[in-house]
Amino acid sequence: MRMTLRWYGPGFDSVTLEQIRQIPGVTGVITTLYDVPAGEEWTYERVKGLKDIVEASGLKIEGIESINIHDSIKIGTPDRDKYIDNYIKSLEAVGKNDIHMVCYNFMPVFDWTRTDLAKMRPDGSTVLAYDQKVVDTIDPQTFFNQTTDNSNGFVMPGWEPERLAQVHKLFDAYKDVTSEKLFDNLVYFLNAIGPVCEKYDIKMAIHPDDPAWPVFKLPRIITGKDAILKMLKAVDKPYNGITLCMGSLGTNPNNDLPDIIRSCKGRIHFAHIRNLHHFAPGVFEEAAHLSSDGSFDMYEAVKALHDIGFDGPARPDHGRTIWGEKCMPGYGLYDRALGAMYIQGLWEAIDKAEERGV
Numbered sequence: 001m002r003m004t005l006r007w008y009g010p011g012f013d014s015v016t017l018e019q020i021r022q023i024p025g026v027t028g029v030i031t032t033l034y035d036v037p038a039g040e041e042w043t044y045e046r047v048k049g050l051k052d053i054v055e056a057s058g059l060k061i062e063g064i065e066s067i068n069i070h071d072s073i074k075i076g077t078p079d080r081d082k083y084i085d086n087y088i089k090s091l092e093a094v095g096k097n098d099i100h101m102v103c104y105n106f107m108p109v110f111d112w113t114r115t116d117l118a119k120m121r122p123d124g125s126t127v128l129a130y131d132q133k134v135v136d137t138i139d140p141q142t143f144f145n146q147t148t149d150n151s152n153g154f155v156m157p158g159w160e161p162e163r164l165a166q167v168h169k170l171f172d173a174y175k176d177v178t179s180e181k182l183f184d185n186l187v188y189f190l191n192a193i194g195p196v197c198e199k200y201d202i203k204m205a206i207h208p209d210d211p212a213w214p215v216f217k218l219p220r221i222i223t224g225k226d227a228i229l230k231m232l233k234a235v236d237k238p239y240n241g242i243t244l245c246m247g248s249l250g251t252n253p254n255n256d257l258p259d260i261i262r263s264c265k266g267r268i269h270f271a272h273i274r275n276l277h278h279f280a281p282g283v284f285e286e287a288a289h290l291s292s293d294g295s296f297d298m299y300e301a302v303k304a305l306h307d308i309g310f311d312g313p314a315r316p317d318h319g320r321t322i323w324g325e326k327c328m329p330g331y332g333l334y335d336r337a338l339g340a341m342y343i344q345g346l347w348e349a350i351d352k353a354e355e356r357g358v
Contacts, residue, residue: 001271001305001347003340004028004062004315006331009035009050012155014327017057023337025344028062029054030103030270030315034155039070039083042090047097062313063101063205063270064094066157069189071170074108075177076185084189088196095200101313103243103270105207106186108174108218109140109167111157112210112248117147117329118321119285125320128330130211130251132282140167140216154328171216179219183231186221190235197239203312205243205269206231211251211282224252225260232267245272246301247286247317253278257296261304268310273302273343274317286318286330289339302346306354316340 005020007013007029020026031054033046054061067090070083094102105111119129135143144167177185190204197204208228209220221227228242242264249255261268275287275294287294305314316339318330325332352358 001310002028002062002313003344004030004313005336005340006030006065006315007054008032008157008328008331010053013331014154014325015331015333017054017059019333021058023340026059026340028060028313030063030065030313031061032064032066034157038068039072039086041086042067042093044093044096047093047099051097051099061097061099063103064099065103065270066207067091067094067102067104069104069106071108071173073189074106074182074185075173076181076188080185080188081192084192087189088193091193091196091200091202095196095202100201101203101205101269103205103207105209106182106189106221107209108177108182109170110215110218113143113215114147115143116285117151121285121320125288125322125335126329127286127320128318129285130283135215140171143216151329152326171218174218177219179221182219183221183234186231187234190240194235194237194239198237202239203241203269204239205241207243207272208245208248210245210248212249212255213252213282224249224255225263228260228264232264238266241267241269243270243272244268244305245317246296247272247274247276250276250296251284253295257301258304261301261310262308265308268305268308269312271305271310271312271314272317273298273314274319274339286320288320288335289316289342298342299346299350302343303350306347306350314343316343 003025005026012034051061072080072083114128115131115134116129118126208222212223214220275289275296276284277287277294278284291298316336319335321332322335
């Protein structure tokens with residue numbers, strides 16, 4: 001496991017590379033060209049410029065999260081091949097810069113959904129939270145407006161204002177997209193990009209749907225073990241794998257995280273390690289990474305990754321906002337740094353127990 005932190009790039013992140021470099025054990029970042037709209041081509045020069053900035057700080061780019069996928073590809077419109085060609089060129093730019101993992105998602109309209117970006121917890125920290133009853137009482141445009149209004153002035157990933165300003169038009173474009181059609185379009189995309197992935201040894205790591213059920217009646221296709229295995233079998237190539245996101249898969253408490261991890265041995269290219277606290281079906285909030293603070297047995301999940309020999313990049317995922325930090329909700333420095341240390345502590349303990357035959 002190679003410990004990283006997500007970093008949004010110059011001008012978009014409240015956290016600096018210098019700060020990330022000082023977290024023990026964190027040797028790399030997962031980053032992106034945050035200002036390139038979905039569907040536009042990434043150039044070698046832009047990727048190299050970002051890589052140079054990261055490496056000048058003593059860190060390494062361990063992966064890209066994300067090269068966003070244009071809606072035409074997800075919907076399957078006649079012009080999708082044009083956007084796939086741009087995606088292939090973007091992957092070439094990444095591969096030529098010696099970067100070999102790309103996290104992406106195939107969720108319609110919203111890349112993730114939370115109903116509260118700053119829910120107060122008893123300890124005074126704030127977290128991202130979700131309540132299905134809230135979603136059921138508002139329309140998508142109002143939901144988008146509320147999310148952007150409460151983002152502390154940051155552009156939240158997956159909530160690009162230029163794309164979602166007229167969210168009702170997007171919903172209309174997806175009106176005939178069933179889960180079966182969305183899955184077929186994913187397979188079409190993965191087959192099309194296969195040659196460039198194999199040429200540059202790029203691992204494509206699809207991110208699970210968040211939450212793991214339809215939101216506003218939009219289809220979801222990467223929701224649990226059976227759905228993941230179906231996707232891996234449909235394009236049974238080493239480049240086609242998953243981002244093991246404990247938080248997204250764990251939104252459904254019926255998903256057995258250690259079992260999913262063991263079932264996907266060899267196809268987990270990236271790991272998001274975090275905890276959630278469940279209150280009721282469809283009602284949860286994000287927690288500190290510590291097992292006792294949420295509903296997951298973090299030891300068992302990390303041990304499953306260790307048992308399958310996972311050696312890819314991992315990162316603490318959404319953290320609490322603590323100690324008065326002003327940051328993008330979920331992406332402050334302090335709690336994610338605590339999470340990185342906790343995860344590495346678990347890993348070291350598992351390592352040493354195994355070495356000593358305990």
